[in-house]
Amino acid sequence: MIEKNDDFWFVYFGTKGISGLYTHRINEALRSAGIRYKSFVSYGYPFEDSVRIFFPYSDIYNINNVLVRKVIRFVELILAYAYIVILVIVQRPKCINVSVISGTYIEVIFIYSLRAFSNVKILITTHDVVPFAENEEGESKIRDIMEKAYSSADYLLCHNEFSTNILINEFFIRPEKILIHKFPLMDCSIIYDTGIAEKIFDFAFIGHLRKNKGLDILFDAWKEFSNSVPNASIYIGGKPSTTIIENAYEVPSGPGVTVKLGYLSDEELFNVLNSARNIILPYRYGTNSGILSHGLAAGCNIIYSKIDSFSALDYLDMSGAFYPVNAKGLEEKLREFYDGGLFVFDAFDYNRQFDKEVAEVYSYLLTATMNF
Numbered sequence: 001m002i003e004k005n006d007d008f009w010f011v012y013f014g015t016k017g018i019s020g021l022y023t024h025r026i027n028e029a030l031r032s033a034g035i036r037y038k039s040f041v042s043y044g045y046p047f048e049d050s051v052r053i054f055f056p057y058s059d060i061y062n063i064n065n066v067l068v069r070k071v072i073r074f075v076e077l078i079l080a081y082a083y084i085v086i087l088v089i090v091q092r093p094k095c096i097n098v099s100v101i102s103g104t105y106i107e108v109i110f111i112y113s114l115r116a117f118s119n120v121k122i123l124i125t126t127h128d129v130v131p132f133a134e135n136e137e138g139e140s141k142i143r144d145i146m147e148k149a150y151s152s153a154d155y156l157l158c159h160n161e162f163s164t165n166i167l168i169n170e171f172f173i174r175p176e177k178i179l180i181h182k183f184p185l186m187d188c189s190i191i192y193d194t195g196i197a198e199k200i201f202d203f204a205f206i207g208h209l210r211k212n213k214g215l216d217i218l219f220d221a222w223k224e225f226s227n228s229v230p231n232a233s234i235y236i237g238g239k240p241s242t243t244i245i246e247n248a249y250e251v252p253s254g255p256g257v258t259v260k261l262g263y264l265s266d267e268e269l270f271n272v273l274n275s276a277r278n279i280i281l282p283y284r285y286g287t288n289s290g291i292l293s294h295g296l297a298a299g300c301n302i303i304y305s306k307i308d309s310f311s312a313l314d315y316l317d318m319s320g321a322f323y324p325v326n327a328k329g330l331e332e333k334l335r336e337f338y339d340g341g342l343f344v345f346d347a348f349d350y351n352r353q354f355d356k357e358v359a360e361v362y363s364y365l366l367t368a369t370m371n372f
Contacts, residue, residue: 006091007036007366011084012099012125013054013077016044017266018188018294023050025184026358033359035366038093040084046191054080077102081110088118094369095121097157100149103131103141108148115152121369123179124153127288129166147171155365159183159288162312179364181357182315183288185350187297188270201258202338203303204235204276206269207291209261211241214282214305220327221282222252225334232256232338235272239263273298278337282322282330283307296345303333315350 008030015023023039027049030037039050044059055076063069088096096114100107114120131142150156150171158164158180167173205218218236226232236252237260251259264272273279279295281304288309295302304310306323322333 006038006093007095008038008362009084009088009093009096010037010039010050010099011096012039012101013042013080014099014101015041015050016055016059017046018186018191018269019290020045020047021186021188021190022184022290024190025186025354029355029358030362032355033363035359035362037362040080053083074104074106077106081106081113085110085113085117088114088120092118093120095123095154095365097123097125098149098153099125099127100146101127101131103138103145105145105148108145108152111149111152121154121365122152123155123157123365124149125157126150126163126167127159128286129158129163129171153177155179157181157361160309160312162309163288179361181361182350182354183293184354185297185347186290186293187347188266188273188294189298192267192270199275199277200233201235201272201276202233203278203280203334204272204300205237205280205282206235206264206272207238207289209238209240212283212285214284214325217282217284217305217325217327217330218280219250219252221330221334222257224327225331226252226254226256229335229338230254230256232334234258235276236260237262237264237268237272269294270298273300276300278303280330280334281305281310282325283310284325285309296350297347299345301337302345303330303337305330315345317344 010023012023020041023041024047027037027039040053041050042054042059043052043056045052055073058069058073058076063072098107098111111122114122130146150173156167156173156178158167158178159182164178164180167178168175207213209215222234233256235258240261273294278301279291281289281292281302283305285307286309292302302316302320303322304316304320305325306321307325310316310321322329
């Protein structure tokens with residue numbers, strides 16, 4: 001039920017399946033703090049604590065034709081945003097949190113519409129301050145979208161200091177407009193329960209296979225490492241980008257290598273997380289990582305490149321970082337963790353701190369909009 005004068009509304013269409021764990025954890029923290037909220041999510045959202053509004057057809061039914069599916073989702077997105085604008089005008093929430101992730105101007109138009117037809121305060125969550133693009137043209141377009149969106153917001157929300165610095169130094173956002181709380185711990189076992197899993201993979205690399213994720217670093221490091229440690233095993237899975245084709249990367253092969261170059265279902269991803277001892281994140285660049293969050297929640301050790309975005313995360317122990325960020329640096333870390341390296345992570349304390357930070361951010365916003 002959509003009640004008038006809710007304190008906060010959250011609008012995030014990227015909530016299908018395990019991606020919905022992000023919104024679910026924030027909802028839990030808000031409920032614990034006694035803050036009134038309403039979250040608008042996709043029809044593929046797996047929990048009952050939000051309003052399903054995005055993709056009522058394409059999230060439910062299989063559409064094999066890629067072009068037809070894109071057109072349908074585009075229309076569904078426009079209709080959902082238009083409906084939310086009407087609801088904002090009628091119901092008058094104090095503040096609306098919008099996640100800008102589509103890489104199109106639809107969300108900019110949505111934000112402009114909110115500004116034109118209502119007095120609601122607008123908070124934008126910057127999941128990746130500049131979402132990844134396959135080429136320079138795409139990156140330029142996305143940066144333009146983000147600049148327009150960010151300049152129209154009353155506040156911006158980040159999940160780490162690295163993102164905050166990008167907003168200040170590259171988008172010239174005033175520091176007082178920026179709020180921050182931790183990225184939620186996304187525990188897939190809330191949705192899938194396969195019992196106690198056997199750790200059959202020593203290492204795993206999963207996710208969209210892009211250049212910025214250090215594919216060449218991983219592949220070159222594994223080639224050298226596996227020559228001297230032939231019994232080691234690794235799972236590599238994810239949808240390939242044009243990076244693999246254009247750069248002619250040689251994907252590892254051999255008796256200890258399991259590869260799936262294609263989309264991983266949520267259940268497949270969960271099973272890999274529960275079957276791997278160590279998750280490898282050899283990224284060259286990044287701001288937030290859902291795989292990192294899922295891996296920590298699954299009890300995996302995390303091996304990661306020593307880059308600014310990861311170094312800004314105070315909950316990551318430096319024992320998992322490799323430097324220099326190249327194949328040699330990663331190979332040495334693989335040897336260390338194969339021989340029993342251990343990353344210690346306190347999930348209970350992390351969740352407690354997350355709830356505290358979420359409550360502080362939205363309590364502050366509540367005070368800021370009290371007389372609004």
